Amino acid sequence: MAKGSPRGGGGGADRPRLLVAAPDGGVFEHDRLELALDTGLDVVRVAPKDVIPIPADWALMAMPGTRPIGYDPSSGRFETVSSFVDDEGQAFSPSAVAVHPPPGYVRAFHPAAEYQDATHPDLKLRRLAEEEAQRKKGTLPILDGGDEAARPGLPLWAYTAVGMTAGGPVAGLFLADETSRWAPALFYRADLDAQIEARLASDPDNRVLQQLARCGREYLCCCAQNVFYERWEGAVPIAPACTAACLGCLSKEPAWETPVPQKRLGFQPTPEEIARVMAHHLERAPEPMVSFGQGCEGEPTMNGPVIVEAIRQTRARTQRGVINLNTNGSRPETIRQCARAGCGALRVSINTFDRALWEAYYRPSDFSFDDVVRALYVGRDEGMHVSINLLIWPGWTDRTREIDAISKIVEDGALQMIQLRNLCVDPGHFRTMLPPREQRGLLLGIKGFVSELRRRHPSLRFGTFNPRLAAEWYREVPAFAGRL
Numbered sequence: 368m369a370k371g372s373p374r375g376g377g378g379g380a381d382r383p384r385l386l387v388a389a390p391d392g393g394v395f396e397h398d399r400l401e402l403a404l405d406t407g408l409d410v411v412r413v414a415p416k417d418v419i420p421i422p423a424d425w426a427l428m429a430m431p432g433t434r435p436i437g438y439d440p441s442s443g444r445f446e447t448v449s450s451f452v453d454d455e456g457q458a459f460s461p462s463a464v465a466v467h468p469p470p471g472y473v474r475a476f477h478p479a480a481e482y483q484d485a486t487h488p489d490l491k492l493r494r495l496a497e498e499e500a501q502r503k504k505g506t507l508p509i510l511d512g513g514d515e516a517a518r519p520g521l522p523l524w525a526y527t528a529v530g531m532t533a534g535g536p537v538a539g540l541f542l543a544d545e546t547s548r549w550a551p552a553l554f555y556r557a558d559l560d561a562q563i564e565a566r567l568a569s570d571p572d573n574r575v576l577q578q579l580a581r582c583g584r585e586y587l588c589c590c591a592q593n594v595f596y597e598r599w600e601g602a603v604p605i606a607p608a609c610t611a612a613c614l615g616c617l618s619k620e621p622a623w624e625t626p627v628p629q630k631r632l633g634f635q636p637t638p639e640e641i642a643r644v645m646a647h648h649l650e651r652a653p654e655p656m657v658s659f660g661q662g663c664e665g666e667p668t669m670n671g672p673v674i675v676e677a678i679r680q681t682r683a684r685t686q687r688g689v690i691n692l693n694t695n696g697s698r699p700e701t702i703r704q705c706a707r708a709g710c711g712a713l714r715v716s717i718n719t720f721d722r723a724l725w726e727a728y729y730r731p732s733d734f735s736f737d738d739v740v741r742a743l744y745v746g747r748d749e750g751m752h753v754s755i756n757l758l759i760w761p762g763w764t765d766r767t768r769e770i771d772a773i774s775k776i777v778e779d780g781a782l783q784m785i786q787l788r789n790l791c792v793d794p795g796h797f798r799t800m801l802p803p804r805e806q807r808g809l810l811l812g813i814k815g816f817v818s819e820l821r822r823r824h825p826s827l828r829f830g831t832f833n834p835r836l837a838a839e840w841y842r843e844v845p846a847f848a849g850r851l
């Protein structure tokens with residue numbers, strides 16, 4: 368049985384120690400095993416270049432339904448930890464520990480773990496709903512299963528390897544953008560409520576503003592807060608529904624009441640409501656940008672006439688600033704109309720350029736992979752700044768085939784920037800959806816993926832946030848502002 372002490376000691380080891388979690392969420396450092404990393408295909412021993420120090424106050428997460436894997440330097444073997452005794456002599460079956468990278472950081476390694484449950488989240492939820500219905504009818508006994516029985520899969524986070532050194536925690540991630548505009552000190556300020564109230568009073572019937580007030584206060588959304596602070600990039604949520612049903616959707620509210628971090632707006636705003644919010648922001652903000660589809664609404668191009676008319680009305684009031692459209696690419700012709708009405712920047716979300724895996728993840732209703740690729744070329748033809756929001760997964764994104772597919776689009780002039788986003792899904796299930804090793808080809812690692820694309824296309828931009836296109840100096844900013 369393994370032993371250890373509460374996190375924080377580091378043990379003076381050269382390499383980071385493995386962390387394990389108790390059922391009550393307590394995190395302990397293993398006294399013998401090193402942190403091991405999961406590349407997405409293999410479990411490997413950690414090397415110093417693979418991890419960076421992270422602040423001690425970043426929250427660590429237990430991963431219920433997993434067992435941690437560490438590396439034993441004395442035997443040269445990887446070991447699954449199935450039982451653990453803490454420094455007070457309490458024995459328990461531990462879970463793996465992970466950290467979720469904050470915006471600006473990109474996961475390079477998964478936590479090394481054995482997943483005990485790889486059931487498709489939808490299937491599990493359906494079973495739970497059926498059981499619940501039977502229980503209500505009295506045909507199934509009430510189970511005392513605790514959280515584990517009710518768990519629909521791991522929540523939607525980017526589970527990233529984390530270990531402990533004498534100097535503090537380290538994690539398998541890297542900085543991929545410049546984060547000064549997103550420092551917490553710039554948001555959640557004491558004057559936020561007053562700003563929100565004043566703005567609502569100036570346009571009291573505007574339901575978009577009312578939604579933004581909820582987003583800024585309850586969901587702590589930075590882009591919603593920017594609307595009330597009248598600066599930089601402001602979000603404009605307009606879409607209550609979507610053309611896809613992604614496995615990792617943050618805003619979808621399934622019938623079975625799975626908790627989601629943000630709730631989609633529950634109505635379709637009018638073009639007038641939308642345009643009033645956009646024009647007000649673009650007329651006043653420094654570095655003005657307004658963004659549709661900023662993360663946790665539905666698909667903004669789903670109701671084409673509304674978005675196009677909203678852009679037209681906004682541009683009738685002001686030509687200032689950038690209108691940015693974040694989309695899943697399902698409606699290329701609506702994107703064209705948006706561009707012609709005055710929308711200058713396009714970001715298309717995509718998890719891979721492999722058609723089969725794209726379909727398995729996006730579960731599109733009435734569009735295809737070809738539409739998504741065509742959306743990029745429409746953006747190019749209409750003179751938009753074109754980015755992709757690439758939902759990365761170590762062990763898949765870093766295939767040379769993925770790099771070749773992206774290179775072709777860059778060479779065609781249909782892609783200026785890659786925004787690297789961590790794919791947030793239940794890793795236990797998602798890894799079972801991926802093709803086997805022999806079908807993946809050569810893997811370069813996520814840092815290698817970025818390096819190789821930079822080598823091939825020196826002017827291709829990388830980051831994790833929307834580019835500051837409205838800043839006069841934007842073109843002089845280095846194509847990559849992170850640290851590999």
Ligand code: SF4
Pocket residue numbers: 609610611612613615616617618619664665666695729
């Ligand atoms: S495209 Fe976006 S809004 Fe639609 S299901 Fe996928 S993640 Fe959710």
Ligand code: SF4
Pocket residue numbers: 578579582583586588589590591602603604629661662663664
């Ligand atoms: S990104 Fe989400 S939380 Fe922020 S404004 Fe849009 S819908 Fe609201």
